[in-house]
Amino acid sequence: MKILSISQTQAADRYTIEHEPIASLDLMERAAQALLVWFLQNIDPARPIVLLCGKGNNGGDGLALARLLRANGYWDLRVFLVDHKGSPDFEANLDRLGKDILQELLQDQLKQEHFPADIVWVDALFGSGLSRVLEGRYAEWIYQINERSGTKVSIDLPSGLMGDAIAQTDLLRVFKADYTLTFQYPKLALVHPYTAALAGQLEVLDIGLHPDYLQSAESSYSWMSLADIQSIIKPRKKHSYKGDYGHAYLLAGSPNTMGAALIAAEACARSGAGLLSLNTAKETFRACNSRLPELMLQERSSHAPNLEAYKAILCGPGLGQDEGVNSLLAELLQNWQGPMVLDADALNLIAKNPSYLEWANENWILTPHPGEFKRLLGLNQLGPDQLDLGIEYCRKHQLNLLLKGSISVFIESDGHCTFYDFGTSALAKGGSGDLLAGLICGLLAQGYTIKDSVSLGLALQGRAAQLAERELGSAHAVLSSDILKQIGKAYASF
Ligand SMILES: NC(=O)C1=CN([C@@H]2O[C@H](COP(=O)(O)OP(=O)(O)OC[C@H]3O[C@@H](n4cnc5c(N)ncnc54)[C@H](O)[C@@H]3O)[C@@H](O)[C@H]2O)[C@@H](O)CC1
Ligand SMILES: [K+]
Numbered sequence: 001m002k003i004l005s006i007s008q009t010q011a012a013d014r015y016t017i018e019h020e021p022i023a024s025l026d027l028m029e030r031a032a033q034a035l036l037v038w039f040l041q042n043i044d045p046a047r048p049i050v051l052l053c054g055k056g057n058n059g060g061d062g063l064a065l066a067r068l069l070r071a072n073g074y075w076d077l078r079v080f081l082v083d084h085k086g087s088p089d090f091e092a093n094l095d096r097l098g099k100d101i102l103q104e105l106l107q108d109q110l111k112q113e114h115f116p117a118d119i120v121w122v123d124a125l126f127g128s129g130l131s132r133v134l135e136g137r138y139a140e141w142i143y144q145i146n147e148r149s150g151t152k153v154s155i156d157l158p159s160g161l162m163g164d165a166i167a168q169t170d171l172l173r174v175f176k177a178d179y180t181l182t183f184q185y186p187k188l189a190l191v192h193p194y195t196a197a198l199a200g201q202l203e204v205l206d207i208g209l210h211p212d213y214l215q216s217a218e219s220s221y222s223w224m225s226l227a228d229i230q231s232i233i234k235p236r237k238k239h240s241y242k243g244d245y246g247h248a249y250l251l252a253g254s255p256n257t258m259g260a261a262l263i264a265a266e267a268c269a270r271s272g273a274g275l276l277s278l279n280t281a282k283e284t285f286r287a288c289n290s291r292l293p294e295l296m297l298q299e300r301s302s303h304a305p306n307l308e309a310y311k312a313i314l315c316g317p318g319l320g321q322d323e324g325v326n327s328l329l330a331e332l333l334q335n336w337q338g339p340m341v342l343d344a345d346a347l348n349l350i351a352k353n354p355s356y357l358e359w360a361n362e363n364w365i366l367t368p369h370p371g372e373f374k375r376l377l378g379l380n381q382l383g384p385d386q387l388d389l390g391i392e393y394c395r396k397h398q399l400n401l402l403l404k405g406s407i408s409v410f411i412e413s414d415g416h417c418t419f420y421d422f423g424t425s426a427l428a429k430g431g432s433g434d435l436l437a438g439l440i441c442g443l444l445a446q447g448y449t450i451k452d453s454v455s456l457g458l459a460l461q462g463r464a465a466q467l468a469e470r471e472l473g474s475a476h477a478v479l480s481s482d483i484l485k486q487i488g489k490a491y492a493s494f
Contacts, residue, residue: 001185001186001204001222001223001224001225001228002185002214002217002219002221002222002223003185003186003187003188003191003219003221003222003223003419004185004187004214004217004219005163005164005188005219006128006162006163006164006165006187008217008219009128009163009187010128011213011217012184012209012210012213012214012217013027013209015209015210015212015213016208016209016210016213019210019212019213020208020210024088024089025088025089025092025093027207028057028060028061028064028089028093029064030207030208031061031064031183031205031207032061032064032065032067032068033068034181034183034205034206034207035061035065035068035155035181035205036065036068036069036072037205038181038203038205039065039069039072039074040072042179043074043120043151043153045072045073045074045075046076047076047118047119047120047151048076048077048078048115048116048118048119048120049069049074049076049077049078049119049120049122050077050078050079050080050115050119050120050121050122051063051065051066051077051078051079051080051122051124052080052082052105052121052122052123052124052125052141052145053066053079053080053081053082053090053124053125054082054083054086054124054125054126054159055081055082055083055085055086055087055090056086056087056090056126056127056129057087057089057090057127057129058124058125058126058127058128058129058155058156058157058159059081059082059086059087059090059124059125060086060087060089060090060092060093061124061127061155061156062079062122062124062155063079063090063093063094063096063097063124064093064096065122065124065155066079066097066101067093067096067097067098070098070101077101078101078103079097079101079102079103080103080104080105080109081094081102081103081104081105082104082105082125082137082138105141107137107140110141110144110145110148111144115148115150116150117149117150118150118151119148119149119150119151120150120151120152120153121145121148121150121151121152121153122153122154122155123145123152123153123154123155123158123159123175123177124155125138125141125159125175126138126157126159126160127155127156127157127159128156128157128163128187130157130159130160130161130162130163131162132162132168133160133168133169133170133173134159134160134170134173134174138159138160139160139173142159142160142173142174142175143172143173145175146175146176151178151179152175152176152177152178152179152200153177153178153179153180153181154175154177154179154180154181154199154200155181156180156181156182156183157180157182157187157189157190157199158174158175158176158177158180158198158199159174159175160173160174160175161174161175161189161190161195161198161199162189163187163188163189164187164188164189165189166188166189166192166194166195166384166385166387167384167385169189169194169195169384171195171198174195174198175198176198176200177198177199177200178200178201179200179201179202179203180199180200180201180202180203181203181205182199182202182203182204182205183204183205183207183209184204184205184206184207184209184214185204185214185223186202186204186223186419188221190202191223191407191409191419191421192387193370193382193386193387193403193405193407193409194382194383194384194386194387195384196405196406196407197406202421204223204225220415220416220417221416221417221418221419222416222417222418222419223418223419223421224418224419224420224455226422226459226462226463226494228455229455229456229459229494230494232448232452232455232456233456233491233494234446234447234448236272241274242274242275243274243275244274245272245273245274245275245445245446246273246274246275246311246312246444246445246446246447247273247274247275247276247277247309247310247311247445248268248273248275248276248277248310248311248312248313248314248441248442248444248445249277249279249307249310249312249313249314250264250265250268250276250277250278250279250280250313250314250315250317250438250441251279251313251314251315251316251319251328251329251332251346252264252265252278252279252280252314252315252316252317252318252319253278253280253281253284253288253317253318253319254280254281254284254318254319254320254322254325255281255283255284256320257317257318257319257320258280258284258287258288258318259318259431259434260317260318260344260431260434261278261280261284261288261317261318261319261434262287262288262291262292263317263431263434263435263438263480263481263484264314264317264318264343264434264435264437264438264441265278265288265292265295265438266291266292266438266484267434267435267436267437267438267439267442267484267487268314268438268439268441268442268445269292269294269295269442270439270442270484270487270488271438271439271441271442271443271446271457271460271487272442272443272446273441273442273443273445273446274445274446275296276294276295276296276442277295277296277297277298277310278295278296278297278298279298279299279300279305279328280297280298280300281300282299282300285297285299300324300325300328301324301328302323302324302327302328303327303328303331304328304331304332304335304336307332307335307336310338310445311338311339311444311445311446311447312338312339312340312341312441312442312444312445313332313336313338313339313340313341313441314340314341314343314437314438314440314441315329315332315340315341315342315343315346316341316342316343316344316345316346316347316437317343317344317345317433317434317437317438318344318345318434319344319345319346320345321345321348321349321352325345325349326349326353329346329349329356330353330356333350333356333359334359337361337363338363339363339365339444339450339453340363340364340365341365341367341437341440341441341444342364342365342366342367343366343367343368343433343434343437344372344433344434344437347366347367347368347372347375347376348372348375350366350376351372351375351376351378357397357399360397360398360399361398361399362398362399362400362413362450363450364399364400365399365400365401365402365440365450365453365454366399366400366401366402367401367402367404367433367436367437367440368401368402368403368404369404369405369433370382370403370404370405373386373390373401373403376393377389377390377393387403387409387411387417390403390409390411391411391415391417394411394412394413394415395413395414395415398413399413400412400413400450400454402440402454402458404433404436405423406421406423406425406428407419407420407421407423408420408422408423408458410451410454410455412450412451418451418454418455420455420458420459420462422458422459422461422462422463423458423461423462423465424462424465424466424469424475425475426465426466426468426469426475426478426483427461427462427465427483429478429479429480430480431479431480432461432465432480432483434480435461435480435483435484436457436458436461439456439457439460439461439487440453440454440457443456443457459490459494460487460490460491461483463486463490463493463494464483464484464486464487464489464490465478465483465486467486467489467490467493468482468483468485468486471486
């Protein structure tokens with residue numbers, strides 16, 4: 001699914017209104033119906049709800065939703081208005097709403113009034129029409145509400161977030177949503193690593209914008225959903241043997257950090273790779289054999305072996321950064337032309353030796369977490385320009401980079417970005433990155449393309465984590481070892 005700019009978003013609305021055709025007010029009603037369905041599925045009608053409505057069409061959505069909520073049994077409703085005059089669709093919806101639940105939003109109201117702790121705040125102040133940072137009473141309201149408890153739901157965009165003007169965002173002047181219900185497709189600010197956390201959990205609601213516009217619109221950003229994954233998976237053939245599924249080669253582990261290598265190796269094997277060799281420290285062989293007897297072990301030396309037999313390589317998990325490892329890595333980077341995942345210590349060594357990037361090519365996939373990303377790019381902190389800097393880095397060195405996070409971004413060597421929201425909080429633990437790197441390497445070994453390996457790897461990791469969480473009852477308790485055991489069920493779930 002493409003991610004469109006705000007001007008394209010506005011054009012998509014106009015195109016739909018003209019070509020479906022549909023009246024703008026009816027399109028707003030369709031949007032409100034989609035919002036209502038989400039509320040019916042997620043919010044108990046007994047809870048108190050306050051809707052904050054601006055005077056543009058985002059406020060109009062809020063008014064239309066308030067009317068539909070009321071008609072569907074949500075009785076404890078209040079609507080705060082910032083103005084009675086606004087866009088035509090806002091005013092039309094204002095006329096349709098019972099006056100008894102309307103109230104003017106006063107300057108200090110949110111600060112002074114008592115609101116119950118289980119309240120649901122609906123933010124319909126600003127959506128895609130926001131053109132500058134919030135100031136004055138708007139900034140004050142956002143500040144006051146962010147201090148309040150309750151469940152916070154934003155319509156289309158959290159107010160204060162400019163859909164695609166990331167650099168202009170003031171993080172302290174944005175409504176901090178628990179859920180953002182956005183229309184038709186995500187906007188860049190909802191998935192961008194600098195601002196995504198402000199949107200909370202993202203829900204994309206289909207409001208039937210015209211498919212012809214969406215198809216023809218150009219964008220270098222896209223969004224992948226789990227529904228897109230099934231078509232990627234290659235079935236395993238009955239008449240096949242291990243050689244059909246590729247031989248993966250792992251350069252990973254050292255005596256103190258074998259766990260990372262073993263997690264990556266097991267993930268690689270469970271992804272379906274036919275054969276798996278691990279180049280690691282000799283003194284760990286006994287542990288490797290007992291934990292994963294499927295492994296073929298190769299004693300570490302400071303020279304790379306003949307790599308002809310292998311289809312894909314993973315370097316990094318638990319590798320360490322000593323001189324022997326460094327020269328072995330350099331040799332691999334220089335000589336191997338096939339698909340390769342570079343993670344953890346391999347990234348740290350590249351950050352220390354930027355000249356290695358001269359050997360980079362389109363088969364490299366760097367998989368940094370934000371700390372490693374900072375080191376690779378030589379940044380002190382990650383600001384609003386982090387994605388642009390990542391794109392520049394990939395284009396310059398002609399490599400691919402997966403920036404891992406609660407929403408991960410895959411930047412291809414041509415600068416195209418794909419965003420993935422497949423993670424769960426169970427993955428916020430050591431071992432998750434090793435597991436993902438192993439999955440991607442195993443998929444590459446089986447002949448999946450670079451992009452498909454990344455997409456399927458993230459999907460398997462995310463789904464397996466969800467399944468482990470369900471089995472154990474809580475995200476807190478999930479370990480990488482639990483996630484590894486769910487990879488089979490994750491495959492079956494697509
Ligand atoms: N037919 C359509 O175009 C549809 C629009 N929809 C809704 O319409 C929204 C966009 O509506 P609008 O374009 O009216 O824009 P908004 O409702 O986001 O707000 C625009 C208003 O805010 C003012 N404004 C902008 N920045 C400001 C600032 N920093 N401080 C104070 N005022 C500021 C503008 O002058 C304008 O009056 C979408 O986000 C979505 O919620 C949906 O109803 C779906 C259909
Ligand atoms: K909003």
